[in-house]
Amino acid sequence: MTRHRPGLTLPSEIAEAVHSINPSTSRRGFLKASGALFISAYLGVNPTGRALAQAASGSAGPYPIPDYRQLDTWIVIHPDNTATFHVGKTDGGQGTGTAYRQMMCDELDIAYDRAVLIMGNTDITPDQGGSGGSDGIEVDGWPMRRTAAEARRVLLELASDSLDTPVAELTVNNGTVSVVSNSSRSVTYAELIGGRRFDVTLTGDNINQTRGLADVKPVQDLRVIGQSLPRYDIPAKVDGSLTWAVDVKLPGMVHARNVRPPVAGATLASVDEASVSGLPGFVAVVRRRNYLAVVFEREEQAINGARALRAEWTPPAEAAFPRSADLFDFMRVQTPTSSSRTVITGDPDAAFAVAARVLEADYEVPFQGHTAIGPAHALADPSNGLMTIYSNDMKIYGLRLGVARFLAMPEDRVRAIYMDGPQVYGRTAADDVGFEAAFLAKELGRPVRVQWSRDEETAWDTKGPAYTFRMRGALDATGRPVAIEYEARSLDYNHVGYNEPDTVLIAQLMGLRPAQPAQGGAALPSSQYGIEHQRMVGHVVSLPMIWETPLRCGNLRDPNGPQVTYAFEAFIDEMATAANADPVEFRLSMIEDSTEDALFRKARSLATVRAAAESYGWDNRPSPNPLMAAASSPIVNGRGIAYTFRSGTVVAIIADVEVNRETGRIFVRRLVCAHDCGLVINPMGMKYTVECGMLHGLSRALWEEVRFDNEKVTSVDWASHPTLRHSDTPESIEVIIVNGDPNPDRPDMPHYGAGEACHKPMIAAVANAFHDATGVRLRRVPFRPESVLEALRQQIS
Amino acid sequence: MISLSINGTNHDVDVEASTPLLYVLRNDLDFKGPRFGCGLAQCGACTVLVDGVATRSCVTPVSAVRGQITTLEGLARNGRLDPLQQAWIDEQVPQCGYCQNGQILTARALLNANPNPTDSEIRAGMEGVLCRCMSYYRIQAAIKRAAGQSTAAFYNASPAAAKSGVTT
Ligand code: FES
Ligand code: FES
Numbered sequence: 001m002t003r004h005r006p007g008l009t010l011p012s013e014i015a016e017a018v019h020s021i022n023p024s025t026s027r028r029g030f031l032k033a034s035g036a037l038f039i040s041a042y043l044g045v046n047p048t049g050r051a052l053a054q055a056a057s058g059s060a061g062p063y064p065i066p067d068y069r070q071l072d073t074w075i076v077i078h079p080d081n082t083a084t085f086h087v088g089k090t091d092g093g094q095g096t097g098t099a100y101r102q103m104m105c106d107e108l109d110i111a112y113d114r115a116v117l118i119m120g121n122t123d124i125t126p127d128q129g130g131s132g133g134s135d136g137i138e139v140d141g142w143p144m145r146r147t148a149a150e151a152r153r154v155l156l157e158l159a160s161d162s163l164d165t166p167v168a169e170l171t172v173n174n175g176t177v178s179v180v181s182n183s184s185r186s187v188t189y190a191e192l193i194g195g196r197r198f199d200v201t202l203t204g205d206n207i208n209q210t211r212g213l214a215d216v217k218p219v220q221d222l223r224v225i226g227q228s229l230p231r232y233d234i235p236a237k238v239d240g241s242l243t244w245a246v247d248v249k250l251p252g253m254v255h256a257r258n259v260r261p262p263v264a265g266a267t268l269a270s271v272d273e274a275s276v277s278g279l280p281g282f283v284a285v286v287r288r289r290n291y292l293a294v295v296f297e298r299e300e301q302a303i304n305g306a307r308a309l310r311a312e313w314t315p316p317a318e319a320a321f322p323r324s325a326d327l328f329d330f331m332r333v334q335t336p337t338s339s340s341r342t343v344i345t346g347d348p349d350a351a352f353a354v355a356a357r358v359l360e361a362d363y364e365v366p367f368q369g370h371t372a373i374g375p376a377h378a379l380a381d382p383s384n385g386l387m388t389i390y391s392n393d394m395k396i397y398g399l400r401l402g403v404a405r406f407l408a409m410p411e412d413r414v415r416a417i418y419m420d421g422p423q424v425y426g427r428t429a430a431d432d433v434g435f436e437a438a439f440l441a442k443e444l445g446r447p448v449r450v451q452w453s454r455d456e457e458t459a460w461d462t463k464g465p466a467y468t469f470r471m472r473g474a475l476d477a478t479g480r481p482v483a484i485e486y487e488a489r490s491l492d493y494n495h496v497g498y499n500e501p502d503t504v505l506i507a508q509l510m511g512l513r514p515a516q517p518a519q520g521g522a523a524l525p526s527s528q529y530g531i532e533h534q535r536m537v538g539h540v541v542s543l544p545m546i547w548e549t550p551l552r553c554g555n556l557r558d559p560n561g562p563q564v565t566y567a568f569e570a571f572i573d574e575m576a577t578a579a580n581a582d583p584v585e586f587r588l589s590m591i592e593d594s595t596e597d598a599l600f601r602k603a604r605s606l607a608t609v610r611a612a613a614e615s616y617g618w619d620n621r622p623s624p625n626p627l628m629a630a631a632s633s634p635i636v637n638g639r640g641i642a643y644t645f646r647s648g649t650v651v652a653i654i655a656d657v658e659v660n661r662e663t664g665r666i667f668v669r670r671l672v673c674a675h676d677c678g679l680v681i682n683p684m685g686m687k688y689t690v691e692c693g694m695l696h697g698l699s700r701a702l703w704e705e706v707r708f709d710n711e712k713v714t715s716v717d718w719a720s721h722p723t724l725r726h727s728d729t730p731e732s733i734e735v736i737i738v739n740g741d742p743n744p745d746r747p748d749m750p751h752y753g754a755g756e757a758c759h760k761p762m763i764a765a766v767a768n769a770f771h772d773a774t775g776v777r778l779r780r781v782p783f784r785p786e787s788v789l790e791a792l793r794q795q796i797s
Numbered sequence: 798m799i800s801l802s803i804n805g806t807n808h809d810v811d812v813e814a815s816t817p818l819l820y821v822l823r824n825d826l827d828f829k830g831p832r833f834g835c836g837l838a839q840c841g842a843c844t845v846l847v848d849g850v851a852t853r854s855c856v857t858p859v860s861a862v863r864g865q866i867t868t869l870e871g872l873a874r875n876g877r878l879d880p881l882q883q884a885w886i887d888e889q890v891p892q893c894g895y896c897q898n899g900q901i902l903t904a905r906a907l908l909n910a911n912p913n914p915t916d917s918e919i920r921a922g923m924e925g926v927l928c929r930c931m932s933y934y935r936i937q938a939a940i941k942r943a944a945g946q947s948t949a950a951f952y953n954a955s956p957a958a959a960k961s962g963v964t965t
Binding site for chain 2: 092093094095230231233234235237238239240241242243244246247249280298299300303371372373374375420421422423451453454684685688689691692695696698699717718719723724725726727728729730731733
């Protein structure tokens with residue numbers, strides 16, 4: 001029989017970071033007490049502590065901002081001839097950590113299993129902005145490659161001295177430099193610099209430009225990049241040994257729960273502390289204006305305390321927002337608060353006036369949430385007048401800076417440490433909760449862990465913005481598309497800030513707010529179609545309540561892409577049907593007509609659409625499928641394509657759906673995705689992330705919608721806010737890696753992003769496949785059975 | 798004092814009888830496998846096995862537990878991963894991985910009751926375990942990969958478990 005006590009539990013790399021960076025907060029015995037898991041067990045090496053100690057030496061303050069212009073900030077070589085890489089990113093589970101390590105190992109010429117990678121510790125790793133925009137590989141991978149290449153160059157020069165041989169006559173293999181003509185003459189990286197500093201200053205006006213004198217390797221020389229190595233983080237996620245941000249415990253730690261306004265915009269009139277102060281474990285009720293939290297010794301006590309607390313709230317005089325059922329009508333009649341530049345090509349009015357056929361359609365996408373599987377959480381430690389926040393926030397550097405400003409602490413007194421957590425896919429309550437934990441920790445002078453509840457997360461987390469669209473298209477007498485008009489309406493991004501402490505929920509509830517919302521939203525389509533006459537514009541409108549509202553927009557996986565691409569690609573499909581054209585051929589001929597070819601996207605788009613069609617086994621015919629129209633069975637089948645690009649990545653998805661016309665259920669049997677993201681760092685990791693990104697898009701297509709009445713969100717848990725489930729999983733998913741570059745072997749092949757591009761056309765692919773099966777257009781997301789039945793009924797009537 | 802048998806070891810805890818098992822496991826006993834996702838028996842993140850039956854610890858009062866508890870960290874035997882865990886690694890299942898505790902343990906309960914499930918039995922058996930990264934396709938592949946390998950039930954399933962495999 002054993003009796004456990006809560007102890008300090010941190011992964012070794014983070015625990016050692018705590019020691020080595022700041023001896024004043026060092027807690028000896030920390031690791032022993034923890035019985036913690038050693039991530040290094042999976043890596044074969046554990047050089048991390050030394051690496052961090054070295055990285056920290058010479059630091060100016062308690063938690064200095066790492067200098068990206070110092071090579072030592074990025075790379076440490078240890079006496080055992082292993083390396084540690086420091087990068088300013090986070091990995092939400094897409095395997096980017098493994099990919100970064102592959103890139104840096106390749107350029108440094110060290111075996112993959114002789115290196116570890118540390119991400120998102122704000123006082124150790126350089127500020128690469130955390131994660132977002134699927135740009136980790138596309139943008140941030142370059143300074144990683146260049147700094148590793150520079151380290152290799154410096155090591156070769158040291159070896160040249162040591163071996164008294166010109167660099168040109170040396171070769172490197174897994175961290176050992178040897179003379180080409182006499183391999184017995186060799187020296188290891190460790191012998192050259194192990195445990196010591198490079199002291200090499202890099203150049204570059206910003207972190208993305210960071211470089212030394214060395215160039216990266218040509219593609220032909222890469223060996224680790226391109227390998228489907230298994231992700232290093234998976235074993236510990238499967239055997240239960242990983243310490244997540246939710247697992248960190250500190251001595252004296254207490255548990256807090258927020259108490260939210262019962263309706264949006266309510267004012268807290270009074271709090272009856274006596275209603276909970278007698279409960280076991282009571283620590284405090286903390287109130288600032290409309291921010292309210294309870295703090296207890298134990299977690300379940302805090303949950304009960306938050307329920308038991310009696311508080312008087314005064315509802316606002318005006319309705320906070322229209323009901324979700326009325327949202328689109330509301331958005332269509334508002335005067336925009338801002339508009340994009342109207343992009344006009346040719347003379348669309350003249351083209352519409354003489355067109356043989358004009359089509360019009362409206363599309364609608366509701367608010368959709370991030371709704372992480374694990375609600376927002378953070379732990380803040382205020383020991384020694386400093387502040388350490390343990391968090392899974394992917395904008396971990398923004399969290400540090402924002403909290404420092406929010407609490408009026410010097411920035412070098414605050415640090416944020418990224419640890420694994422439930423997926424966030426954008427700007428979420430993971431931002432908010434770090435501020436809350438830090439605020440409460442400072443107030444109470446004790447480590448405070450804040451955990452949001454399920455309904456709090458689903459209701460109050462940031463949302464992807466709702467959209468309405470009006471599309472018009474014109475065909476000439478031969479069925480050729482001659483003009484297209486796109487007009488979108490969306491909502492402002494009032495909670496999208498990065499460093500600004502007044503954009504988070506706690507600040508808003510305390511009465512702090514920016515002068516105006518971020519405009520964001522109302523994006524234009526990523527079109528590669530050579531339609532001669534075009535007009536495109538996006539407008540932003542506001543809801544009545546902008547601040548302190550649960551309907552606050554924050555980036556959600558490709559923030560506007562799924563909405564915009566749904567309207568655009570579904571309408572292109574409508575035009576193809578009107579032209580009696582095959583949907584693949586119709587798209588290919590419009591891409592052929594394009595005069596735009598940035599990043600060789602024209603050739604790559606043609607290759608990608610063709611690869612999808614070929615892998616699927618697409619037979620040429622217009623939609624809808626005439627066989628289905630005649631079918632008597634309730635089950636009909638259809639196929640649909642959607643194509644788009646995101647930054648440099650081009651993607652085409654074909655969905656094969658089965659529709660039950662009696663129940664309204666859509667089942668996607670098969671997905672084929674052709675994906676050109678240039679040089680692929682880890683094909684297996686990329687494919688699996690694309691699978692999941694597509695299914696996330698499918699969840700948004702079939703199920704997800706934030707619902708609300710005039711004063712509060714009413715979709716608050718997994719019953720009222722359904723999501724994709726096992727039974728919705730396609731029977732087959734194929735991801736085809738395409739290299740459509742006109743010069744596919746070029747040595748400087750860029751690596752573009754993945755994860756969001758494949759998410760973007762998914763809703764359109766499903767809608768187009770549904771039409772192929774039924775002859776009916778679905779013009780409002782999501783396609784739940786009741787809306788599908790309604791759409792089918794309208795066709796009959 | 799409440800006594801719990803977890804992964805073959807007995808633990809005494811001094812907590813309110815109504816405390817959900819999840820918080821006792823996580824906060825008093827430092828287990829990290831079971832995780833908070835909803836507290837409403839809706840998602841499966843908090844799953845543990847009780848005598849081989851998948852049980853949602855977020856809604857199970859600690860005093861109501863009768864039987865042997867197995868958590869994710871107790872699934873390996875004699876230094877060997879459960880065939881399902883190995884399949885999870887071979888198929889590279891997780892994205893973020895937060896839900897995978899519930900996925901793996903529910904799959905274990907499913908295979909205990911039905912060592913060779915059909916595709917539709919896998920879908921039905923796993924239906925109540927949510928993944929917001931949408932790793933479902935790989936999860937199902939991993940279950941199929943492991944299914945043939947589990948010749949004998951890894952744990953002694955109770956009669957109830959043998960019938961349903963899963964409780965929520
Ligand atoms: S946390 Fe227990 S089922 Fe969701
Ligand atoms: S892997 Fe992230 S929630 Fe399932």
